[in-house]
Amino acid sequence: MRVLVTGGAGFIGSHLVDRFLREGFRVRVLDSLDSKVHPNGCPTYLPSQIEFIHGSVTDKAVLREALKGVDVVSHQAAYQDYMPDFSRFLHVNAVGTALIYELIVQDRLPVKKVIVASSQAVYGEGQYDCFEHGFLLATPRSQQQLARGQWDLLCPHCKHPACPRLLEEEHTNPYNQYAVSKLAGEKIALGLGWIHGIPTVSLRYSITQGPRQSLFNHYSGICRIFVSRALSGDPLVIYENGCQTRDFVHIEDVVNAHMLVLEKDAANGQAFNVGSGRATSVIEYAQLVRDKVGNDVEFRIPAEYRTGDNRHSVSSIVKLQVLGWAPKHTLSDILDDFIDWIAKSGGVPEQIQDAYSDMKQAGVVLAASK
Numbered sequence: 083m084r085v086l087v088t089g090g091a092g093f094i095g096s097h098l099v100d101r102f103l104r105e106g107f108r109v110r111v112l113d114s115l116d117s118k119v120h121p122n123g124c125p126t127y128l129p130s131q132i133e134f135i136h137g138s139v140t141d142k143a144v145l146r147e148a149l150k151g152v153d154v155v156s157h158q159a160a161y162q163d164y165m166p167d168f169s170r171f172l173h174v175n176a177v178g179t180a181l182i183y184e185l186i187v188q189d190r191l192p193v194k195k196v197i198v199a200s201s202q203a204v205y206g207e208g209q210y211d212c213f214e215h216g217f218l219l220a221t222p223r224s225q226q227q228l229a230r231g232q233w234d235l236l237c238p239h240c241k242h243p244a245c246p247r248l249l250e251e252e253h254t255n256p257y258n259q260y261a262v263s264k265l266a267g268e269k270i271a272l273g274l275g276w277i278h279g280i281p282t283v284s285l286r287y288s289i290t291q292g293p294r295q296s297l298f299n300h301y302s303g304i305c306r307i308f309v310s311r312a313l314s315g316d317p318l319v320i321y322e323n324g325c326q327t328r329d330f331v332h333i334e335d336v337v338n339a340h341m342l343v344l345e346k347d348a349a350n351g352q353a354f355n356v357g358s359g360r361a362t363s364v365i366e367y368a369q370l371v372r373d374k375v376g377n378d379v380e381f382r383i384p385a386e387y388r389t390g391d392n393r394h395s396v397s398s399i400v401k402l403q404v405l406g407w408a409p410k411h412t413l414s415d416i417l418d419d420f421i422d423w424i425a426k427s428g429g430v431p432e433q434i435q436d437a438y439s440d441m442k443q444a445g446v447v448l449a450a451s452k
């Protein structure tokens with residue numbers, strides 16, 4: 083069996099590459115080596131026995147070459163960022179996915195299964211309960227509300243804070259450029275897969291963490307930012323009031339989910355959350371990082387917010403559990419493995435970009451006026 087892993091030089095893709103090799107697959111990687119993720123070029127962790135194609139999933143000729151003789155496609159390549167180049171998100175994440183199906187259908191390729199990387203982001207601001215008005219699919223908090231430093235998600239009817247639910251697969255509601263592009267990619271994959279009889283599964287990862295997560299990309303978020311700042315003794319800057327919640331999943335658990343849905347026909351045609359099912363606030367996360375790094379680095383909570391961020395995003399994992407998967411790792415394991423990996427790779431690199439200043443300059447991080 084030959085597998086094509088798009089984005090296989092990246093964090094999740096490269097762990098999948100290793101696993102596919104261990105399982106006896108021949109592995110081909112198509113990766114554009116995006117300079118925001120790989121400023122130093124091709125990563126050294128890529129094994130020599132893979133076939134590597136340097137190119138973009140948006141280039142039809144290159145993708146045609148990459149798809150030749152492939153049994154399985156693991157589509158991990160994506161543009162991820164917070165910056166306002168909105169159209170690029172759709173070009174890479176939606177058009178790139180459509181091209182995979184276009185080629186499979188046009189060239190009558192005998193691909194047996196496609197697994198696409200989707201995201202928890204497709205839920206947008208998520209699913210809430212209001213004590214008075216019941217279930218609501220939330221609209222993101224307005225710029226005016228955030229500028230006043232009112233962080234809680236309010237019921238649109240009574241204006242009282244609503245209570246977050248675990249995110250269930252049936253209620254998608256994306257707003258920002260990344261989220262919309264990931265849902266578009268997923269719908270293209272599941273829709274065209276269904277119509278053309280190409281078994282397809284979409285995995286909506288929660289925040290995935292572990293070794294090899296890009297230390298450079300702004301999007302790689304809380305783990306690299308907090309850990310690298312804590313290791314350098316710089317204060318941890320916490321947006322909003324730090325009570326916003328997320329769920330975190332270890333890379334090995336994501337790889338296990340991937341292998342399970344590959345094997346199970348019952349997964350075909352569906353989207354599954356891959357997360358921890360457990361809410362962790364940003365303050366709790368910062369405290370855990372401080373404990374792990376073992377210094378008393380300062381927390382700074384300057385009442386700033388990042389445009390497009392959700393207040394609470396924690397996925398329900400029941401659907402994938404029913405299929406036979408369960409996360410094996412905790413957040414504590416995630417941080418141990420990440421910190422260990424940074425130490426083994428020679429510490430925090432000198433040229434690491436300051437995501438915080440870049441985002442402030444681009445107007446992505448804003449200050450509340452109170």
Ligand SMILES: NC(=O)c1ccc[n+]([C@@H]2O[C@H](COP(=O)([O-])OP(=O)(O)OC[C@H]3O[C@@H](n4cnc5c(N)ncnc54)[C@H](O)[C@@H]3O)[C@@H](O)[C@H]2O)c1
Pocket residue numbers: 088089090091092093094095112113114115116119120137138139140157158159160161162174178199200201202264286287288289290291295296299
């Ligand atoms: N890491 C997470 O927390 C997370 C959460 C939800 C969803 N996802 C999704 O998982 C997938 C993998 O994410 P990751 O964390 O490994 O990201 P990553 O940035 O580490 O890897 C993505 C890889 O894709 C490559 N790439 C980017 N644009 C490309 C293009 N046009 N053509 C070919 N290659 C291209 C990059 O060079 C990189 O090697 C993405 O689809 C992402 O949207 C990730």
